Amino acid sequence: MKTLFKNIKQLLQVRDSGVLKVSGAEMKELPSISNAWMLVEDDRIADFGSMNDAYTGDFDKAVDLNGKMLLPSWCDSHTHIVYAGNREQEFADRIKGLTYEEIANRGGGILNSAETLQKTSENELYEQSARRLEEVIGLGTGAVEIKSGYGLTEDAELKMLRVIRKLKKNYQLPVKATFLGAHAIPSEFKSEPKIYMDLVIEEILPEVARQELAEYIDIFCEKGYFSVEDTNRLLTEAKKLGLKPKIHVNQFHSIGGIKAAVDHGALSVDHLEVMTSEDLEILKNSQTIPVALPSCSLFLSIPYTPARDLIDAGLPLALATDFNPGSTPSGNMNLVISLACIKMKMTPEEAINAATINGAYAMELSEEVGSITRGKKANFIVTKEIPSYTFLPYAFGTNSIDSVYLNGKIWQHESAKSL
Numbered sequence: 001m002k003t004l005f006k007n008i009k010q011l012l013q014v015r016d017s018g019v020l021k022v023s024g025a026e027m028k029e030l031p032s033i034s035n036a037w038m039l040v041e042d043d044r045i046a047d048f049g050s051m052n053d054a055y056t057g058d059f060d061k062a063v064d065l066n067g068k069m070l071l072p073s074w075c076d077s078h079t080h081i082v083y084a085g086n087r088e089q090e091f092a093d094r095i096k097g098l099t100y101e102e103i104a105n106r107g108g109g110i111l112n113s114a115e116t117l118q119k120t121s122e123n124e125l126y127e128q129s130a131r132r133l134e135e136v137i138g139l140g141t142g143a144v145e146i147k148s149g150y151g152l153t154e155d156a157e158l159k160m161l162r163v164i165r166k167l168k169k170n171y172q173l174p175v176k177a178t179f180l181g182a183h184a185i186p187s188e189f190k191s192e193p194k195i196y197m198d199l200v201i202e203e204i205l206p207e208v209a210r211q212e213l214a215e216y217i218d219i220f221c222e223k224g225y226f227s228v229e230d231t232n233r234l235l236t237e238a239k240k241l242g243l244k245p246k247i248h249v250n251q252f253h254s255i256g257g258i259k260a261a262v263d264h265g266a267l268s269v270d271h272l273e274v275m276t277s278e279d280l281e282i283l284k285n286s287q288t289i290p291v292a293l294p295s296c297s298l299f300l301s302i303p304y305t306p307a308r309d310l311i312d313a314g315l316p317l318a319l320a321t322d323f324n325p326g327s328t329p330s331g332n333m334n335l336v337i338s339l340a341c342i343k344m345k346m347t348p349e350e351a352i353n354a355a356t357i358n359g360a361y362a363m364e365l366s367e368e369v370g371s372i373t374r375g376k377k378a379n380f381i382v383t384k385e386i387p388s389y390t391f392l393p394y395a396f397g398t399n400s401i402d403s404v405y406l407n408g409k410i411w412q413h414e415s416a417k418s419l
């Protein structure tokens with residue numbers, strides 16, 4: 001099946017194969033073709049070019065985009081889409097003046113989500129999570145990473161990871177799974193956190209690996225959560241079992257987690273709202289990609305990741321949602337790119353690069369998705385008729401998406417529900 005998309009106002013993020021991420025000044029460039037065509041064959045991008053040099057080969061169907069733009073789907077490399085219930089009560093409490101840490105100390109926060117999740121059946125958890133995944137696909141996300149970490153018992157963590165595996169099987173987008181058993185210390189281990197780390201490392205982690213339920217390992221390396229020592233210990237053991245690190249670090253304090261992550265060859269370090277010049281130097285000498293989560297900063301009213309410092313130091317940067325019930329109840333990558341421009345002073349080109357090719361890199365998927373490249377998966381967004389791509393981050397809160405395609409087919413909610 002060959003489908004020809006023609007009269008594309010602008011075909012964005014056109015790359016040769018081999019570009020797996022863009023760093024520093026390269027992020028300022030968003031290669032594109034004005035007045036373009038693109039040929040999709042089955043589930044792949046087969047070819048593209050300018051309408052001035054029109055496609056003359058055969059095709060089964062033509063779609064006239066007449067003034068609309070086409071860009072690769074968003075690649076959201078950091079989410080917690082699998083969770084049970086919501087935490088709108090804590091949202092209201094925070095409005096009244098309680099801090100995130102105070103809510104956590106009262107048994108709220110991650111522990112509240114864990115308690116709800118432990119009581120929720122696997123089927124119900126799947127149904128709730130599938131609704132959120134469908135919502136984010138509709139918002140243009142075409143590849144996603146999902147973490148465990150709201151279970152905090154062996155049964156509940158494995159339940160979450162099985163739900164992620166089922167989502168991966170039933171939905172037509174690449175899904176990567178991350179084991180985040182070290183997300184918070186359950187209250188019964190509060191006085192002896194080391195015993196919880198022993199449980200995660202000696203019992204749950206080997207079972208996750210044995211059942212091949214996750215590709216990545218994560219830990220919330222932060223004061224009051226897990227120490228650098230815990231991080232080193234977990235990452236060492238996870239590596240032996242073939243799980244690469246992608247870790248939560250420097251959200252509230254810089255305690256040495258970035259060095260630990262880089263020492264263990266982490267694929268990504270995520271959050272980074274608080275960065276020291278030493279942290280920046282460590283990242284400059286690594287292959288680890290920084291990931292910023294600006295909708296979390298918006299929701300918690302905490303500092304934004306210093307994107308300018310990172311990019312101006314020549315580093316790559318990816319953007320992701322952090323979709324989770326406590327600190328970011330939103331999986332909207334369109335809002336993320338707006339916030340990146342408005343609050344982090346990233347240019348529209350940098351934000352789009354960070355949300356596509358660099359997001360794909362942060363999931364080891366940039367050979368498959370993240371750009372308009374011959375041979376890549378045909379996961380893409382068709383915009384409404386908009387004046388320029390700068391309109392996407394500029395018109396924050398406006399839905400500029402006309403349609404989304406996964407594997408070369410237009411995506412509709414119904415197509416997934418029949419599975």
Ligand SMILES: [Zn+2]
Nearest residue numbers: 078080248322
């Ligand atoms: Zn997170």
